[in-house]
Amino acid sequence: MKKTNCLLLLMLICSMAIAQSAGNISDPNKQPVSDGYKPSSVNQPGKEYPQVNAEGRVRVQISAPEALKVQLDIGAVKYDLVKDENGVWTGESAPQDEGFHYYQLNIDGASVPDPGSLYFYGASRWGSGIEIPATDQDFYALKNLPHGQVREHTYFSKVNNSMRRCFIYTPPGYDQDLQKRYPVLYLQHGGGEDETGWSCQGHANLIMDNLIAEGKSLPFIIVMDNGTWRMPEQARPRQGERPAGPWPPEGWADGFMNTLLKDIIPMIDAEYRTLADPQHRAMAGLSMGGMQTRVITLAHPEMFSHVGMFSGGSISMEDVDKSPAFKEKVKLVFISYGSRELENPRRGPWGDPAENTQKLKEAGMNTHFYVSPKTAHEWQSWRRGLYQFAPLLFK
Amino acid sequence: MKKTNCLLLLMLICSMAIAQSAGNISDPNKQPVSDGYKPSSVNQPGKEYPQVNAEGRVRVQISAPEALKVQLDIGAVKYDLVKDENGVWTGESAPQDEGFHYYQLNIDGASVPDPGSLYFYGASRWGSGIEIPATDQDFYALKNLPHGQVREHTYFSKVNNSMRRCFIYTPPGYDQDLQKRYPVLYLQHGGGEDETGWSCQGHANLIMDNLIAEGKSLPFIIVMDNGTWRMPEQARPRQGERPAGPWPPEGWADGFMNTLLKDIIPMIDAEYRTLADPQHRAMAGLSMGGMQTRVITLAHPEMFSHVGMFSGGSISMEDVDKSPAFKEKVKLVFISYGSRELENPRRGPWGDPAENTQKLKEAGMNTHFYVSPKTAHEWQSWRRGLYQFAPLLFK
Numbered sequence: 001m002k003k004t005n006c007l008l009l010l011m012l013i014c015s016m017a018i019a020q021s022a023g024n025i026s027d028p029n030k031q032p033v034s035d036g037y038k039p040s041s042v043n044q045p046g047k048e049y050p051q052v053n054a055e056g057r058v059r060v061q062i063s064a065p066e067a068l069k070v071q072l073d074i075g076a077v078k079y080d081l082v083k084d085e086n087g088v089w090t091g092e093s094a095p096q097d098e099g100f101h102y103y104q105l106n107i108d109g110a111s112v113p114d115p116g117s118l119y120f121y122g123a124s125r126w127g128s129g130i131e132i133p134a135t136d137q138d139f140y141a142l143k144n145l146p147h148g149q150v151r152e153h154t155y156f157s158k159v160n161n162s163m164r165r166c167f168i169y170t171p172p173g174y175d176q177d178l179q180k181r182y183p184v185l186y187l188q189h190g191g192g193e194d195e196t197g198w199s200c201q202g203h204a205n206l207i208m209d210n211l212i213a214e215g216k217s218l219p220f221i222i223v224m225d226n227g228t229w230r231m232p233e234q235a236r237p238r239q240g241e242r243p244a245g246p247w248p249p250e251g252w253a254d255g256f257m258n259t260l261l262k263d264i265i266p267m268i269d270a271e272y273r274t275l276a277d278p279q280h281r282a283m284a285g286l287s288m289g290g291m292q293t294r295v296i297t298l299a300h301p302e303m304f305s306h307v308g309m310f311s312g313g314s315i316s317m318e319d320v321d322k323s324p325a326f327k328e329k330v331k332l333v334f335i336s337y338g339s340r341e342l343e344n345p346r347r348g349p350w351g352d353p354a355e356n357t358q359k360l361k362e363a364g365m366n367t368h369f370y371v372s373p374k375t376a377h378e379w380q381s382w383r384r385g386l387y388q389f390a391p392l393l394f395k
Numbered sequence: 396m397k398k399t400n401c402l403l404l405l406m407l408i409c410s411m412a413i414a415q416s417a418g419n420i421s422d423p424n425k426q427p428v429s430d431g432y433k434p435s436s437v438n439q440p441g442k443e444y445p446q447v448n449a450e451g452r453v454r455v456q457i458s459a460p461e462a463l464k465v466q467l468d469i470g471a472v473k474y475d476l477v478k479d480e481n482g483v484w485t486g487e488s489a490p491q492d493e494g495f496h497y498y499q500l501n502i503d504g505a506s507v508p509d510p511g512s513l514y515f516y517g518a519s520r521w522g523s524g525i526e527i528p529a530t531d532q533d534f535y536a537l538k539n540l541p542h543g544q545v546r547e548h549t550y551f552s553k554v555n556n557s558m559r560r561c562f563i564y565t566p567p568g569y570d571q572d573l574q575k576r577y578p579v580l581y582l583q584h585g586g587g588e589d590e591t592g593w594s595c596q597g598h599a600n601l602i603m604d605n606l607i608a609e610g611k612s613l614p615f616i617i618v619m620d621n622g623t624w625r626m627p628e629q630a631r632p633r634q635g636e637r638p639a640g641p642w643p644p645e646g647w648a649d650g651f652m653n654t655l656l657k658d659i660i661p662m663i664d665a666e667y668r669t670l671a672d673p674q675h676r677a678m679a680g681l682s683m684g685g686m687q688t689r690v691i692t693l694a695h696p697e698m699f700s701h702v703g704m705f706s707g708g709s710i711s712m713e714d715v716d717k718s719p720a721f722k723e724k725v726k727l728v729f730i731s732y733g734s735r736e737l738e739n740p741r742r743g744p745w746g747d748p749a750e751n752t753q754k755l756k757e758a759g760m761n762t763h764f765y766v767s768p769k770t771a772h773e774w775q776s777w778r779r780g781l782y783q784f785a786p787l788l789f790k
Binding site for chain 1: 439440441457458459461463464482500505506509510513514520521522537545549551570571573589623666
């Protein structure tokens with residue numbers, strides 16, 4: 001036993017105090033570094049790198065004594081690292097926008113996660129993430145106030161004939177007043193992400209806990225499921241080619257729409273204390289999830305009364321003309337983008353989102369258009385989108 | 396908008412159908428490879444590598460065109476990979492025991508996670524894991540039957556003056572019969588692991604769902620918190636030295652004991668529908684968590700009636716003599732090990748676990764001793780430990 005116990009206890013010596021993958025419970029022992037770089041708030045417990053400075057530059061460091069070339073790959077740019085006499089590579093990026101960014105390291109041609117960071121699912125992989133402190137980060141900070149829960153919910157989907165899982169946010173007090181029933185927001189991730197995105201990267205739970213504690217939002221349930229859409233093999237364009245026909249193709253959102261309408265909503269209404277009517281049911285999503293929200297709520301306006309799309313297109317008058325019940329039944333249309341997404345004229349299959357939203361308002365709908373300052377197609381835009389959207393819901 | 400949408404939708408093309416980090420929802424499209432190697436069940440969605448064959452060998456593959464040396468680091472052995480003409484490195488390990496193993500890749504001296512695997516917290520880092528299919532894997536398989544939930548629970552700890560989180564397993568039916576109250580098992584991870592271990596690597600939730608569905612276990616709540624213990628800086632032995640004085644040092648478990656007794660248990664009894672008495676309260680843990688269970692239940696036998704230690708020592712007659720209330724009040728002592736841990740005589744600070752457990756039985760206590768066949772100090776031993784332990788609880 002001695003040998004095992006020693007091994008074991010030497011492991012204990014290395015073990016670090018709590019510091020967690022929610023990314024919000026920071027290690028108070030982390031010390032700022034002399035030149036203003038500090039460990040990222042989403043580092044693994046006890047890891048000194050990656051670091052961030054006040055300009056938003058990212059500094060990474062990794063020991064790779066025999067490597068020929070090591071790079072930091074962030075924001076679609078690769079930055080060369082420099083090796084010291086001990087074989088430790090260090091390097092910095094240009095300033096990054098506030099908020100969360102995915103990144104990877106490249107070691108002699110291999111793209112790998114940074115062993116210092118926590119990992120997040122995005123860009124169709126589990127990989128590294130970093131947090132550039134934002135001026136408004138207080139709205140998603142972990143505070144000592146009543147917290148809701150995020151529940152991993154496993155279920156059988158008849159539509160897909162398979163087991164699936166979703167995450168359910170139940171607001172503070174859900175387990176105390178067992179008579180109370182709640183509205184529900186169905187909240188979808190983007191392409192290449194999954195059902196973990198809105199709580200891990202998006203901090204949807206903390207945003208809601210803070211809004212509810214301040215009396216700015218009503219408490220409601222949030223359902224975060226997996227809306228991943230994969231194009232049928234035969235329809236996929238070859239690399240570098242443009243897809244043939246309309247894009248996205250007709251019917252692309254049908255799979256998730258069926259799962260949502262036939263499996264997820266009935267299950268949630270059966271197993272949670274919901275207000276199970278369209279007046280108390282919202283759908284929103286980011287990027288691909290916003291596009292799904294558009295298709296699904298236009299096709300089924302009898303199911304939803306509040307609609308949100310974050311960096312995922314907008315609703316046009318043409319859409320509404322084709323779905324008259326949408327105009328009649330939907331009480332709120334919320335559209336948001338990051339400001340950097342709007343820097344170039346944005347005219348695509350669904351038109352300019354600001355113009356579209358203004359026209360809906362002029363036609364008598366309750367619309368809101370929000371622009372997140374100085375952010376792009378990234379999580380800080382979507383956190384802010386939810387923060388603006390939630391207080392408008394179910395009122 | 397066009398540019399963004401195209402980028403976005405090309406990402407969608409890459410996105411894979413659901414396949415999840417719980418590690419149990421496998422992608423039905425994964426095809427076996429010709430020489431008997433198949434993708435690991437805990438691969439990232441759509442990733443073909445790492446793979447496992449019937450002998451339990453692990454095959455990894457990574458593109459690293461400019462690398463000089465790439466190794467697979469598993470089971471404390473490093474295996475060289477071989478580079479092909481495209482710069483893709485491939486290699487295999489010796490056969491591994493059934494069950495879950497942590498591993499890393501080594502690229503020109505850098506120890507990094509494999510970009511193909513899901514990631515797990517162990518060895519004091521988030522890193523790669525692989526699953527060697529086990530002959531008895533059915534007991535932790537994801538099945539179409541009633542499932543409990545795993546809830547992320549955030550709370551303020553007065554003892555630590557900080558925010559913490561734990562995971563709570565609530566059994567199937569918890570949200571249906573709102574009058575029913577449940578016993579509670581406090582279940583601890585090992586050194587270098589955290590509160591995610593028992594559900595992510597251990598599949599405690601699936602083990603319970605399956606046992607409950609088969610009528611083999613009563614339903615109960617499981618609380619999985621973070622028991623990480625860090626030795627005070629001044630007391631740490633230097634690398635390579637043996638610790639001075641008794642090991643582990645007196646009082647090493649006091650920190651978590653205080654958190655458990657003063658914060659966690661009162662919170663759980665206040666916020667969940669528990670049977671809040673010692674007859675319906677159990678504590679168990681693996682490795683370091685077993686050692687904590689020993690110290691805490693011997694010090695507070697008035698709090699717990701059922702005790703489990705998986706690869707984490709045992710309870711001796713000397714222990715019981717010093718804590719007479721333990722013998723009087725504790726209704727079950729369960730001790731387990733992996734068979735490979737017992738291959739060498741195991742006599743350490745707490746004596747031989749089989750002998751100790753036998754002596755307690757002879758002294759009139761209800762004890763169980765279980766040995767997991769052909770496994771070492773690894774998760775398969777602990778999954779099996781929980782599977783044997785749970786049916787004995789609260790009966």
